[in-house]
Amino acid sequence: MSLEGKPAGGVSETIPEGTKIAIVASTWYTEVMNGLIAGAERACAEAGVECLTFRVPGSFELSLGCQWALQAGFDAAVALGVVVRGGTPHFDYVCDAATEGLNRVGLDAGRPIGFGLLTCDDEQQALDRAGLLGAKEDKGYEAAQAVLQMLELYRQLRI
Numbered sequence: 001m002s003l004e005g006k007p008a009g010g011v012s013e014t015i016p017e018g019t020k021i022a023i024v025a026s027t028w029y030t031e032v033m034n035g036l037i038a039g040a041e042r043a044c045a046e047a048g049v050e051c052l053t054f055r056v057p058g059s060f061e062l063s064l065g066c067q068w069a070l071q072a073g074f075d076a077a078v079a080l081g082v083v084v085r086g087g088t089p090h091f092d093y094v095c096d097a098a099t100e101g102l103n104r105v106g107l108d109a110g111r112p113i114g115f116g117l118l119t120c121d122d123e124q125q126a127l128d129r130a131g132l133l134g135a136k137e138d139k140g141y142e143a144a145q146a147v148l149q150m151l152e153l154y155r156q157l158r159i
Helices: 030-047 059-071 090-109 123-127 139-158
Strands: 019-026 050-056 075-082 113-120
Touching: 019 030, 019 059, 019 139, 030 050, 030 075, 030 113, 030 123, 030 139, 050 059, 059 075, 059 090, 059 113, 075 090, 075 123, 075 139, 090 113, 113 123, 113 139
Parallel strands: 019 050, 019 075, 075 113
Antiparallel strands: none
């Protein structure tokens, strides 16, 4: 897997004061989710942006949770979830629905949504991407960084 092109830390300008980001996170795979949430919260704190975390039952519900957060006045959302492949097509249905739903919500609202949905073959792959001690990647942090960069782009284009 290539890490080339992943969102870099930091934004070039200060995000406007009062910017609020909703972190919408599923409840499955507690250890992985705790790592993803911590990474997203850390990215927001580094940027000086307020964030609030909301939990939804599973990855399928991320889309509606993000939609409600944007309707409630949040400037952006970070969607965090984990789907681990099993022996049934459930994996494909949930991954497709969550991806399509999050894309639709972001486009319909005209607001960025950080895509932090891990779609893994096994739980170890999820742990390796959760930003935990010794993990290879921190997808929660990266998803929040992507949102911050999109908010910066939006600010630049509105000037």
